[in-house]
Amino acid sequence: MSKNSTSIAGSGPGSGTGDYFTPYPDEVLENVLENVLVFLKTRRDRNAVSLVCKSWYRAEAYTRSDLFIGNCYAVSPQRVLNRFKRIRSVSLKGKPRFADFSLVPADWGAHFTPWASAMASGYRALEKIYLKRMSVTDDDLAMIAHSFANLKELVLVCCDGFGTGGLSVIVSQCRNLRVLELNEDEVSDDEIDWISCFPSEGTSNLESLCFDCVECAINFDALERLVARSPLLKKLRLNRYVSIGQLYRLTLRAPQLTHLGTGSFGQFEGDNQELDSRASFAACKSVVCLSGFREIAPEYLPMIYPVCANLTSLNLSYANINAEQLKPVIRQCHKLQVFWALDSIGDEGLEAVADTCKDLRELRIFPLNPSENAEGLVSEVGLLAISIGCRKLESILYFCQRMTNAAVVAMSENCPNIIVFRLCIIGRYRPDRITGQPMDEGFGAIVKNCKKLTRLAISGLLTDQAFSYIGQYGKLVRTLSVAFNGDSDTGLKYILEGCVSLQKLEIRDSPFGDMGLQSGLHHFYNMRFVWLSSCRVTRQGCLDIATRLPKLVVEVFRRDEEEGGERDDFVETLYMYRSLDGPRADAPQFVKIL
Amino acid sequence: MNMEDGLCLTLGLPGRNEPDTESCYKNNNNNNNNKRSQPEYNDDSIESKGSSIAKESDMDTAPAPKSQVVGWPPVRNYRRINFQAKKVETESGIYVKVSMDGAPYLRKIDLKVYKGYPELLKALENMFKLTIGYKGSEYAPTYEDKDGDWMLVGDVPWEMFIVSCKRMRIMKGSEAKGLGCNV
Numbered sequence: 001m002s003k004n005s006t007s008i009a010g011s012g013p014g015s016g017t018g019d020y021f022t023p024y025p026d027e028v029l030e031n032v033l034e035n036v037l038v039f040l041k042t043r044r045d046r047n048a049v050s051l052v053c054k055s056w057y058r059a060e061a062y063t064r065s066d067l068f069i070g071n072c073y074a075v076s077p078q079r080v081l082n083r084f085k086r087i088r089s090v091s092l093k094g095k096p097r098f099a100d101f102s103l104v105p106a107d108w109g110a111h112f113t114p115w116a117s118a119m120a121s122g123y124r125a126l127e128k129i130y131l132k133r134m135s136v137t138d139d140d141l142a143m144i145a146h147s148f149a150n151l152k153e154l155v156l157v158c159c160d161g162f163g164t165g166g167l168s169v170i171v172s173q174c175r176n177l178r179v180l181e182l183n184e185d186e187v188s189d190d191e192i193d194w195i196s197c198f199p200s201e202g203t204s205n206l207e208s209l210c211f212d213c214v215e216c217a218i219n220f221d222a223l224e225r226l227v228a229r230s231p232l233l234k235k236l237r238l239n240r241y242v243s244i245g246q247l248y249r250l251t252l253r254a255p256q257l258t259h260l261g262t263g264s265f266g267q268f269e270g271d272n273q274e275l276d277s278r279a280s281f282a283a284c285k286s287v288v289c290l291s292g293f294r295e296i297a298p299e300y301l302p303m304i305y306p307v308c309a310n311l312t313s314l315n316l317s318y319a320n321i322n323a324e325q326l327k328p329v330i331r332q333c334h335k336l337q338v339f340w341a342l343d344s345i346g347d348e349g350l351e352a353v354a355d356t357c358k359d360l361r362e363l364r365i366f367p368l369n370p371s372e373n374a375e376g377l378v379s380e381v382g383l384l385a386i387s388i389g390c391r392k393l394e395s396i397l398y399f400c401q402r403m404t405n406a407a408v409v410a411m412s413e414n415c416p417n418i419i420v421f422r423l424c425i426i427g428r429y430r431p432d433r434i435t436g437q438p439m440d441e442g443f444g445a446i447v448k449n450c451k452k453l454t455r456l457a458i459s460g461l462l463t464d465q466a467f468s469y470i471g472q473y474g475k476l477v478r479t480l481s482v483a484f485n486g487d488s489d490t491g492l493k494y495i496l497e498g499c500v501s502l503q504k505l506e507i508r509d510s511p512f513g514d515m516g517l518q519s520g521l522h523h524f525y526n527m528r529f530v531w532l533s534s535c536r537v538t539r540q541g542c543l544d545i546a547t548r549l550p551k552l553v554v555e556v557f558r559r560d561e562e563e564g565g566e567r568d569d570f571v572e573t574l575y576m577y578r579s580l581d582g583p584r585a586d587a588p589q590f591v592k593i594l
Numbered sequence: 595m596n597m598e599d600g601l602c603l604t605l606g607l608p609g610r611n612e613p614d615t616e617s618c619y620k621n622n623n624n625n626n627n628n629k630r631s632q633p634e635y636n637d638d639s640i641e642s643k644g645s646s647i648a649k650e651s652d653m654d655t656a657p658a659p660k661s662q663v664v665g666w667p668p669v670r671n672y673r674r675i676n677f678q679a680k681k682v683e684t685e686s687g688i689y690v691k692v693s694m695d696g697a698p699y700l701r702k703i704d705l706k707v708y709k710g711y712p713e714l715l716k717a718l719e720n721m722f723k724l725t726i727g728y729k730g731s732e733y734a735p736t737y738e739d740k741d742g743d744w745m746l747v748g749d750v751p752w753e754m755f756i757v758s759c760k761r762m763r764i765m766k767g768s769e770a771k772g773l774g775c776n777v
Contacts, residue, residue: 101668213672
């Protein structure tokens with residue numbers, strides 16, 4: 001922080017107390033501003049500052065170091081580079097979220113390449129890259145490795161297009177790399193031993209290495225050596241090709257770990273390791289976050305007992321364990337704040353969680369068998385138990401086959417701090433299990449009582465009444481996901497007119513059409529995107545929107561990549577978003593931009 | 595071995611006419627033509643994309659969708675694929691009794707040890723000192739499934755077999771004629 005200038009604006013030479021001569025008030029102000037702005041970190045504050053006046057805009061642009069772009073097509077790389085000159089960290093998001101569920105064709109877009117090239121020349125001092133749902137090629141990774149000598153952190157979430165070949169270039173060239181996190185990416189197996197490509201001499205600065213999503217075997221000996229020479233390593237998430245015996249060896253090498261992804265947590269054939277089960281996890285006194293368990297052998301679960309009391313986060317969502325297997329573990333996790341699991345633990349398992357985890361903030365229950373015909377392993381009983389036991393709950397994702405309004409209402413009353421509420425009743429159009437009524441009242445209670453709610457995902461049998469509630473009470477809702485719900489256009493109208501904070505709207509298979517869509521004309525420029533698929537929107541309706549809102553990019557396409565984007569009378573997928581730089585140049589043939 | 599003359603023993607339901615060009619011991623997950631469907635392994639759970647035949651719910655008013663549902667429920671692909679693997683891997687050893695007609699005592703084998711039907715049959719052959727499946731053999735391996743029915747070994751995919759097999763019996767003699775296996 002440079003010294004505070006106390007020179008008075010407009011004073012002549014020799015009268016100032018600072019080291020420099022600043023005759024013009026604007027420059028003084030800008031310099032002061034720059035020194036102050038360094039402390040402003042949040043985007044919201046910085047965006048506000050930049051709107052004050054030109055000089056503040058310039059000062060802010062000069063001092064912003066963290067760049068966040070929520071939609072890579074909202075702005076061109078060139079525009080970004082022209083405005084911000086001193087970026088150290090970039091976060092970029094690409095494909096719409098429904099791409100996770102196979103609703104977006106593979107070659108739709110979100111290519112990182114143009115950004116990589118632009119930043120390679122403009123932001124040579126870049127230190128951190130965070131990408132989500134982008135298509136990243138091995139060449140992109142090579143460009144990153146060659147262009148950014150100072151790169152410290154690379155985090156790729158839900159990305160695809162690259163493989164172990166690209167990884168090997170990153171780890172061998174980026175000498176300052178401290179964080180390499182691969183989270184739910186699709187990584188192709190190029191049959192390259194990338195772990196061996198880390199520099200083999202001297203201590204490494206590695207603080208975080210997460211590769212649990214990499215679906216290929218790794219050179220364990222090389223990994224062990226790497227871990228042994230990484231004294232700063234705090235986060236280590238292994239993939240399922242690491243056995244429990246190998247895990248044990250690693251924990252001996254890295255007792256300082258705080259975040260551990262256990263790999264398979266099972267034994268492999270020929271793994272003769274005599275495991276001293278008590279010792280291994282007792283060495284990990286600092287572990288607060290545990291995940292992995294990709295191919296769990298449940299009889300080894302007691303190995304984690306020594307760390308349970310310290311755990312704030314436990315992810316068992318790959319472990320098919322039942323309530324009886326869970327209970328001895330969860331009963332010790334008094335400090336748990338984040339818990340992810342499969343519904344195999346059942347309502348009984350959830351009751352055990354509710355009994356012990358009084359500090360729980362986030363719960364995610366995934367379906368063991370993600371099918372509409374599957375037996376429901378958790379129900380309103382588990383949800384109710386959680387709502388009673390875990391009053392501090394802030395975020396919930398809950399998959400189930402059946403639900404009741406009463407349980408959802410109870411949760412809205414018991415857990416007023418809920419910020420994220422995502423309930424997925426897997427059976428489409430299912431009403432309240434006991435009363436046979438639509439689930440309107442339950443979701444209505446959530447938006448009404450959870451005053452901090454910003455993210456909502458609805459399901460089950462819902463009429464327009466549910467949407468009326470959401471529009472009326474969901475004033476802070478920024479993200480809304482709708483699937484197989486609603487009666488008519490009125491539902492969509494309620495949402496678009498009522499939810500003044502709405503940023504991201506994703507709707508599928510609901511009877512919303514052109515009229516409903518029209519009611520959002522006043523708001524679409526304020527949103528990051530709108531997705532409507534398998535609804536009742538016509539091409540003409542989309543064209544109307546595109547004409548009335550020229551800065552909106554209106555994309556229409558079909559999942560099977562048939563040109564034109566229409567199926568029968570309606571558009572199959574509508575994806576629209578604001579953009580400062582017009583329609584993208586890289587749209588594939590099957591994407592029609594209106 | 596060819597089957598056209600009808601004398602060769604094959605592992606398939608009797609009366610089946612079509613040539614079995616593909617060995618029924620191939621370790622594949624596809625349901626072949628004559629398989630009985632096992633309720634727990636309908637297409638819904640095997641398909642990794644999660645598309646399912648639309649099912650009418652009990653009290654709904656909305657029409658059933660006409661086509662299969664892609665991307666529903668909203669669970670990412672890699673989570674779905676894991677489910678299949680788990681059904682088998684969480685059990686530590688699947689021991690079943692094996693009896694052979696005429697033998698004085700039973701044996702026990704661990705089905706988990708074998709990767710597929712060929713290995714299993716070889717093991718049985720070694721254990722009981724007999725040969726299953728060459729021309730003229732009078733032995734047919736059968737098993738009792740979860741429903742209590744006696745089935746011919748080899749009809750269903752391997753993964754389905756090892757979780758539904760309660761015990762095995764090597765049949766001999768007249769009951770075995772017309773059955774058998776084609777390794």
